[in-house]
Amino acid sequence: MEPELFQNNEDGRKAFSELGSKVIDWIVDYYKRIEEFPVRSKVAPGDVYRQFPDSFPAQPIRDDEVFRVLNEVIIPGMTHWQHPQFYAFFPGNTSFPSIAAEMITSGIAAQCMIWESSPVAAELEQRCMEWCRDLLGLPKNWEGVIQDTASTATLTALLTAREWKSGYRVSKRGFEGTVYRIYCSSQAHSSVEKAVRLAGFGTDHLVQIQVDENLSLIPEKLESAIKEDLKNGFVPTCVISTFGTTSTGAIDPVNEISDITSRYGLWHHVDAAYAGTALMLEEFSFLSNGLEGADSFVFNPHKWMFVQFDCTAYFVREPDLLVRTMSINPSYLATVYGDRVNDYRDWGIPLGRRFRALKLWMTLQLLGIDAIKERLRFHISLAKGIEEKLIKDRVLEIAYPRSFNIITFRIKREIDDDGRLTKQLSLEINESGKAYMTHAVVQERGFIRWVTGQTYTQERHVDEAWQLIYQILDRIISI
Ligand code: PLP
Numbered sequence: 420m421e422p423e424l425f426q427n428n429e430d431g432r433k434a435f436s437e438l439g440s441k442v443i444d445w446i447v448d449y450y451k452r453i454e455e456f457p458v459r460s461k462v463a464p465g466d467v468y469r470q471f472p473d474s475f476p477a478q479p480i481r482d483d484e485v486f487r488v489l490n491e492v493i494i495p496g497m498t499h500w501q502h503p504q505f506y507a508f509f510p511g512n513t514s515f516p517s518i519a520a521e522m523i524t525s526g527i528a529a530q531c532m533i534w535e536s537s538p539v540a541a542e543l544e545q546r547c548m549e550w551c552r553d554l555l556g557l558p559k560n561w562e563g564v565i566q567d568t569a570s571t572a573t574l575t576a577l578l579t580a581r582e583w584k585s586g587y588r589v590s591k592r593g594f595e596g597t598v599y600r601i602y603c604s605s606q607a608h609s610s611v612e613k614a615v616r617l618a619g620f621g622t623d624h625l626v627q628i629q630v631d632e633n634l635s636l637i638p639e640k641l642e643s644a645i646k647e648d649l650k651n652g653f654v655p656t657c658v659i660s661t662f663g664t665t666s667t668g669a670i671d672p673v674n675e676i677s678d679i680t681s682r683y684g685l686w687h688h689v690d691a692a693y694a695g696t697a698l699m700l701e702e703f704s705f706l707s708n709g710l711e712g713a714d715s716f717v718f719n720p721h722k723w724m725f726v727q728f729d730c731t732a733y734f735v736r737e738p739d740l741l742v743r744t745m746s747i748n749p750s751y752l753a754t755v756y757g758d759r760v761n762d763y764r765d766w767g768i769p770l771g772r773r774f775r776a777l778k779l780w781m782t783l784q785l786l787g788i789d790a791i792k793e794r795l796r797f798h799i800s801l802a803k804g805i806e807e808k809l810i811k812d813r814v815l816e817i818a819y820p821r822s823f824n825i826i827t828f829r830i831k832r833e834i835d836d837d838g839r840l841t842k843q844l845s846l847e848i849n850e851s852g853k854a855y856m857t858h859a860v861v862q863e864r865g866f867i868r869w870v871t872g873q874t875y876t877q878e879r880h881v882d883e884a885w886q887l888i889y890q891i892l893d894r895i896i897s898i
Contacts, residue, residue, distance in 0.1 A: 422479045438482055445486065446518065449494075450501070457852025458502045460495065467496040503875040504854040504884060509665070509693045510872040513727035516785035520778035521727065531772045534760035541761050544776035551720070551732050551779075554788065555698040558711040563734040564741075564766040565775045569692035570610035572717035572733035573659065575741070575767055577601065577618040579715070580657035580686035582744040590744070594619065599656040600648045602626045604636035604671055606664040606861070608690060624653070633820060634669035634861065636660060638676060645683050657686040660713075662706070663694025666859045666868070668822025670694070670706065677712025689716040692731075696723040697799075697823050700792055715741075723798075723872050725791060726782045730775050733767075741766055794874070798824040801871035801881050808885065814892055818866035827859075829866040830896070838865040840895055847891045854884040 423434040470492045500511045531540035548563030566572045581589050581599060588595070599620050603611050605627045615625045626648070629640045645655045658680050660671035673689055680687040689710065695718025697703045710716065716734045720726040735741050746765035754762070764770050783791070802824040809817045809828050818827040829841040838860075845858035845867045857868045871881060 456499050458504050458855040459849050460498045462496050503880045505873045506869045507855040507857045509722045511728045512725050512874045514725040517727045517778045517782045520781035524774050524777050531774050532764040532770050533762040535754045540774045547776045547779045556704045556707045561734040562738045566731040566733050566767050567729045569717045569731050573610050574614040576688035576715040577614045579741050579744045583740050584656045598653045600624050600653045601657050603659040604628050604630050606634050608665050611659050636671040659688045662691035666861050667819040667827050668825035674709025677709050687713045689713045691718040693722045726779050798872050802826050824871045826869040827866045841865050853887050
């Protein structure tokens with residue numbers, strides 16, 4: 420007999436309603452208890468795998484059993500990104516409106532590849548991108564599209580730059596021996612190197628430009644590298660600048676880079692994956708000066724804007740160049756609407772698309788911009804508090820200047836000359852399960868990143884994390 424949950428009839432909907440209520444109760448309970456869980460999962464490789472049988476069940480199992488596995492196997496295997504002591508990587512925040520919106524998106528379960536396949540998905544996406552553009556103070560003539568990740572957006576930017584620079588020849592005839600060169604700082608995210616590789620440029624042709632003491636790209640070095648490449652017969656094609664690097668939050672001088680790219684005819688892509696959100700705060704709006712000279716820009720509402728993964732906002736100055744690179748027109752996707760609509764399959768790599776605009780819209784509707792800005796400022800104030808403590812500390816020091824809510828710190832060189840103790844400190848913080856931070860190495864020196872951007876982090880969490888650090892320090896060094 421077929422399970423009730425497989426039928427859209429009275430019994431099936433009743434069974435779904437019961438299951439749905441249990442799911443909501445489970446999520447509510449998860450948030451109530453989230454601080455009881457170790458932030459980073461304590462399982463060892465293979466532990467979880469071994470607890471699952473060799474095959475799927477032929478017959479349905481009871482949902483009680485599913486919830487048992489959820490609680491006893493799945494939850495212990497999770498790292499809890501919504502735990503207020505999550506300070507690692509960059510946050511992947513959510514909020515209750517975003518969770519609710521994802522439920523509706525799943526409920527409707529549409530595939531939004533072209534306008535006709537769900538007109539509202541396309542038109543709400545267009546509106547949401549305009550709102551985000553204006554909220555961040557990005558140039559009014561830019562248009563945006565939602566993508567899955569910043570990595571995909573950067574690959575999209577490089578493919579567009581490649582086609583634009585080659586007069587749309589590479590996609591047809593291949594590289595024909597021409598060497599196209601791409602530039603970024605030595606601090607750019609690894610997704611840049613990956614995109615260079617996947618777009619066929621060859622990683623030998625990714626030129627890493629030197630940075631200054633704040634880890635920002637030095638424009639003069641960029642210009643010299645471009646000149647040198649021109650002398651050698653290469654084709655300088657694209658500069659990727661970073662607005663908030665992953666290791667330390669450094670900001671490249673976007674304005675000066677735009678001057679150079681326009682002077683030499685290069686594409687300028689700005690990777691603002693994390694820190695782009697800060698541009699909505701009036702006190703940082705000056706940082707958007709010069710963005711009008713860029714060709715494309717990406718930021719992730721799924722990092723620090725309380726809209727959950729996946730939701731990347733990708734903006735371009737000239738959508739026609741993007742569409743010309745990405746569109747392909749088999750007869751079965753042809754529609755009668757032409758230029759009157761945006762078919763977003765032509766604005767990115769995949770054909771199939773989720774209805775991501777719904778969660779962006781619903782989150783911003785139900786939270787409101789003022790509360791979001793307040794929460795961002797609160798996160799930054801937490802980081803400032805840590806910075807003040809570090810400035811006065813006898814054992815710990817700031818590694819690189821604080822950027823927004825990104826703190827980098829390490830044990831002072833006179834106590835930890837080879838960085839081994841700083842590494843041990845980070846391992847012990849994470850193994851404790853009480854907080855989760857990331858160890859990074861820049862210019863051969865290690866440090867710990869402490870990003871105070873989790874939706875629910877409060878002052879007491881930061882204080883507890885500071886105490887944890889000192890409990891570990893007490894043990895590993897004699898203070
Ligand atoms: N760019 C920067 C500066 C990042 O910090 C990250 C991830 O942390 C990325 C790109 C990649 O983001 P995504 O996971 O959305 O591809």
